[in-house]
Amino acid sequence: xSVNYWLLIQRFKFLTIFVHLADKSQNPRTDFAPWKKxxxxxxxxxxxxxxxxxTIKLINGFPHLPYSRISYTQKEMLKKSSDYLNWMDQRRxxxxxxxxxxxxxxxxxxxxxxSTAPSGAxxxxxxxxxxxxxxxxxxxxxAAEEEEYKSYHGRMSKEWLNDLKSxxxxxxxxxxxxxxxxxxxxxxxxxxxxxxxxNHYYVNESVGxxxxxxLTAIHQAxxxxxxxxxxxxxxxxxxxxxxxxxxxxxxxxxxxPEAAAYVPDLKRKPLEEVAVYYE
Ligand SMILES: Cc1cc2nc3c(=O)[nH]c(=O)nc-3n(C[C@H](O)[C@H](O)[C@H](O)COP(=O)(O)O)c2cc1C
Numbered sequence: 001x002s003v004n005y006w007l008l009i010q011r012f013k014f015l016t017i018f019v020h021l022a023d024k025s026q027n028p029r030t031d032f033a034p035w036k037k038x039x040x041x042x043x044x045x046x047x048x049x050x051x052x053x054x055t056i057k058l059i060n061g062f063p064h065l066p067y068s069r070i071s072y073t074q075k076e077m078l079k080k081s082s083d084y085l086n087w088m089d090q091r092r093x094x095x096x097x098x099x100x101x102x103x104x105x106x107x108x109x110x111x112x113x114x115s116t117a118p119s120g121a122x123x124x125x126x127x128x129x130x131x132x133x134x135x136x137x138x139x140x141x142x143a144a145e146e147e148e149y150k151s152y153h154g155r156m157s158k159e160w161l162n163d164l165k166s167x168x169x170x171x172x173x174x175x176x177x178x179x180x181x182x183x184x185x186x187x188x189x190x191x192x193x194x195x196x197x198x199n200h201y202y203v204n205e206s207v208g209x210x211x212x213x214x215l216t217a218i219h220q221a222x223x224x225x226x227x228x229x230x231x232x233x234x235x236x237x238x239x240x241x242x243x244x245x246x247x248x249x250x251x252x253x254x255x256x257p258e259a260a261a262y263v264p265d266l267k268r269k270p271l272e273e274v275a276v277y278y279e
Contacts, residue, residue, distance in 0.1 A: 050065075088219070095226055095263075096175075096260070102254065110254070111183070121200075123188075125189070126210050127185075129186065129242070130182075136240070137179075138177055143230075143235040147232060167264050167266075176251070180254070184236055185252065186237075187204065187246070188200060188246050207249050211249070211250055214252065215227065218252075225253065226252065228251040
């Protein structure tokens with residue numbers, strides 16, 4: 001929940017801040033809950049408190065919070081966007097991932113970042129399975145390699161195999177055991193509200209965007225990832241014992257790059273080839 005504290009302080013709505021602190025301290029990673037009783041009370045009566053204080057607005061009967069962002073000067077904005085482009089341009093898919101451990105708390109942050117992605121009707125139709133268990137990683141590698149062997153020896157077209165030559169991939173997937181974490185992303189095609197099936201919307205788009213956020217967060221943490229799509233990947237549902245409403249979407253090994261890691265010498269398309277302006 002993003003809140004303009006300054007605006008709220010200006011309006012002398014100090015109580016609002018307590019509500020947000022209560023909200024924040026619900027997060028198990030924030031060790032900030034010595035005031036459990038108050039927290040429970042505040043969270044229970046959050047909406048009426050906000051209404052009384054006049055800091056929320058009811059739209060179609062539903063609470064809406066004030067929202068604002070820091071805005072930049074034109075010069076700052078140019079610099080920020082250009083710096084970010086340069087930073088993101090350094091992201092690469094890395095297949096040489098070392099077995100150096102990565103703390104679970106970091107993975108928590110990466111997954112929570114992915115989960116901030118927009119989604120159709122805010123259904124957040126994803127489950128991120130973070131696998132560090134060596135036995136499970138071995139099973140995933142074995143099953144993926146079986147499928148990939150078949151793909152590289154008959155299922156893939158000549159054109160496809162040719163397109164992959166410069167990238168240097170084959171059916172061997174050592175990174176699936178080597179990486180400290182394999183994030184297996186599942187899309188939830190529907191959900192349950194009690195016993196009743198409930199719909200999800202734009203599931204592929206939503207999960208794709210969440211994976212983009214995840215890759216960006218991994219890069220920001222100084223780690224590397226590989227977007228892997230063993231095909232077909234139904235075996236992941238069995239290995240990870242996922243429910244019927246979840247379908248495997250992507251496999252993303254995450255870790256540090258090997259000391260001697262190499263990536264294909266790829267060029268990215270220039271702006272004229274990827275964008276069309278209508279001014
Ligand atoms: C949907 C998708 C599926 C991919 N599947 C694989 C894969 O199965 N194996 C692999 O080695 N790389 C895979 N990649 C990685 C691409 O080869 C890589 O993103 C591309 O070559 C560009 O390189 P870059 O990510 O370093 O910019 C996949 C990427 C995407 C977006």
